[in-house]
Amino acid sequence: MSATEGLAARLVVEVGTLEIRAGFEVQRGEVLALLGPNGAGKTTILRAMAGLQPITEGEITVGGVVLEDAEGEVFVEPDRRRVGLVPQDHVLFPNLSVLDNVGFGLRSRGSSTSEARAVARGWLERVGLAGLADKGQRELSPRDLSGGQSQRVALVRALATEPDLLLLDEPLSALDVSTRAALRRELRAHLEAFRGCTVLVSHDPIDALALADRIAVIEDGSITQEGTVGEVSARPRTPYVADLVGVNLLHGRSAGAVVDLDDSREALALADELDVAAGEPVLAVIRPRSVSLHRQRPDTSARNSWEFTVAALDMLAGHVRARLAGPFDLVAEVTPAAVEDLQLREGSPVWASVKATEVTAFAE
Amino acid sequence: MTSSTLLRRRPLTALLAAFAVAFFAIPLLALLVRAPWSSLPENLGTAEARDALRLSLVTSCSAAALSVVFGLPLAWCLARVEFPGRSLVRGLVLLPLVLPPVVGGVALLGAFSRQGLVGARLYDLFGFQLTFTTAGAVMAETFVALPFFVITVEAGLRSMDRRTEEIAATLGADPRTVFRRVTLPAIAPSLVAGTVLAWARALGEFGATVTFAGNIVGRTQTLPLAVYLQLESNPEVAVALSLVLMVVSLVVIVALRDRWLVSS
Structure with missing residues (x-):
């Protein structure tokens, strides 16, 4: 596997007393699911890749470009990394309209307001929210959205900047069961169309099975098994993996x-x-x-x-x-x-x- | 508990609470009762009163502006940066909240008077002195007003959802854009409250001002100083000016009521 095309990460992160060690590669167009129990350090790994949490050892490269190298003291700031982060509970900007939320990344990267809005409208159309965004005289605010709608907006807000690396942090877990199933299908379609690398964090094996090409299972701060969805579910190596994805x-x-x-x-x-x-x-x-x-x-x-x-x-x-x-x-x-x-x-x-x-x- | 149960089951509590209310209400009522309503315009129109009103407006607004200019970066550092001695710095900033203002004035004299630690250098280099000037009055007011701004805004910065700032950064926003488009809108209510509080505190400032800047009509004699001075020579003017300060205080409380009177 060549490390120059996609994401290659080998990292150690310390959070309090927990030390998290992980190493993985993700090709362009590929989806890797980091699966593990709550508190295993999955979110921390995503934060490290986004540049929100410094790594203490190791190296993160995307497309051959070093984003962070603990030994070589390279650290690319989050705003220069070209990543898209979708958190568990959307974290939309409450003071901006839905349209401007989606256009935020483009504005920040130098597009004019009208350009950003035009692109944002296109993205909202793809998740079926364009009609809502233009509803009436008043601009639609994140407060007016349901949980599923907010999560869709958070997803297209990240995708609108066309990131090299898409980081999804439990994107479906805050939703109710029926919304989750619908959004899982939509997410799958978006991930198939997405040409960058995707890392999905989840504690729900169904998300990983439905959305990911490969699975890495994290227990107690390190990866205990990695492989394609079929490999891992057929030959679980630890009781936890068996329990979780040995299906x-x-x-x-x-x-x-x-x-x-x-x-x-x-x-x-x-x-x-x-x-x-x-x-x-x-x-x-x-x-x-x-x-x-x-x-x-x-x-x-x-x-x-x-x-x-x-x-x-x-x-x-x-x-x-x-x-x-x-x-x-x-x-x-x-x-x-x-x-x-x-x-x-x-x-x-x-x-x-x-x-x-x-x-x-x-x-x- | 309803008020009738309060009277029946806790009469002593009700009595003491009623005393406390009366303690606040009676002096304010007295001020209203004793106010020379008919001669109010001419009392407020005297030269001393007009000077004090104008000066107080200028100095308190300047102090509030200075509080924002220096207090916002300070509040941000206290809320967002982990540096050694942070709690020490915060304690230092909060000190003027509990320090008797007169002591603040004495301390300012020690630092910025013509013989002061810094003031002597300023005078040697620029021939510039702060004591007995309007700038000195602004300085004394800022000294007591700044902490109100800093604690209010720091609390706002700490209570906002920091993840919005992080998401903004991942979307390519540089620190300045994050602050302008995400942080500032999120802390706008605290910013307004902090500014109003600092301004109100500066408007009422007496001890530090009179100690550091003196009591010079038109230059450093702000409203509270004028009230105190006029009380001897012209009590009607003093009461009229007090009324002005009371109305301002009431307006401030009403303006900030959503912040204080509702959330408990």
């Missing part, structure tokens, strides 16, 4: 309240109708813990049940991850007692079922 990812196509799985003839029943057009690609997520195993065909309300063969049994800190082969691959997490009970061995047949309510599906 079953099933690709399929939308069919109402059902997902037709790509790699098999099976269909996955969902609790609710998908808001994705029929035939469109969908990603379904099933937590291994939600998979229950049975010796016979289960006689339960779970509509999703299939017969598998145990391919492998991995012990992981008190749980057993049973990797199942069948109509498609599935991982189930069970207790050692259950393994005894069901007499699970490699190669033994087993029925697995998943409740429709335990399947999360979203547009891919």
Whole structure:
């Protein structure tokens, strides 16, 4: 991987008594998700890349240009870094209109007011807020916006400057569930169109799975596992990673309240109708813990049940991850007692079922 | 608790509180009752009164302006910069709030009189002296007014959402643009309150002014000094001028009521 094209960061940051060490690279057009529990230092890493928090060791380069080098004492001020930061709770400028919020970066970089406003209007159009911004005589203020609208404005405020590096700090976590799903889809479209490097910080694995190309998991101030979404979810290396992203990812196509799985003839029943057009690609997520195993065909309300063969049994800190082969691959997490009970061995047949309510599906 | 329960269950508390209210109200009422309403225009039209009014307007506005010019950078440094001895500097700035103004005047004399630490040099170099001049009166007023501005604005700077400044910086705004477009609008209410407070304090300043600048009609005799002096020779003028100061104080309180009277 060449470090000259995108972002290359190798850094140590100290916050109080916590020392955070991280090293990662992000190519242009790529989205890296920094995933970890609250207080793991994810936000601090973003702040360091934006120049809001000095690093004590290491180096940050974007496109081969050194932004910060602790040893070489290079420090590019935040206003000269060409980064876009989207915080968790939007942090719009309360005294400026919505339009001027979006135009702020362009104004600061030398555009005239009318230029900045024209570009800002275009960006607001893309997130469906242009009509609102021009509503009536009075200019729309951030106070008039809902949470989801504010977050959209914060996103386009960052994108409007066409940054080299887009930093998203838990951009969806302050929103309610339905808004979050809608904004996640929009964000995905924006990130696909964005040509710079993106670093997304989240504690929600769904955000990472839906938005990121690669995942780096941070625990206690350092990265414990890094890889593509598929790699990390298939082979979690620590109990925390297993818990967080060691999930079953099933690709399929939308069919109402059902997902037709790509790699098999099976269909996955969902609790609710998908808001994705029929035939469109969908990603379904099933937590291994939600998979229950049975010796016979289960006689339960779970509509999703299939017969598998145990391919492998991995012990992981008190749980057993049973990797199942069948109509498609599935991982189930069970207790050692259950393994005894069901007499699970490699190669033994087993029925697995998943409740429709335990399947999360979203547009891919 | 409603007022009737207060009287029934806590009569002593109610009584003491009522005394406190009366303690404030009676002198103000007395001022209104004793005011020579019919001769008010001619009392305020006397040469001494007109000089004092004009001088007070000039000096208090100058002191307020100086407080903004020097106090805003100081408040910003205290709120935003971590430097050794910051709490010491803050203590120093706040000292005039509790220091008896006369002592402030004596201290100013020690520093800026013709024999003072700095004043002697100023006189040697420029033949310039501050004592017994209008500039001296402005200086004495600024000395007591500046702390009001600094603490009010520093509190404003500390309570605003600093992340708006950080976001502005990531959007390419240089420090000056951040201050002008983000910080200033956010602290505007504190800025206004601080300026009004400093101005009102400067307007009422007596001790430091009379000690440092003296009591010269038309040059350093501001409203409070005139009130004190006229009380002996011409009490009606003194009361009339006191009324003016009282009305100004009332206006200030009403203007800042959203800040003080509501939030508790």
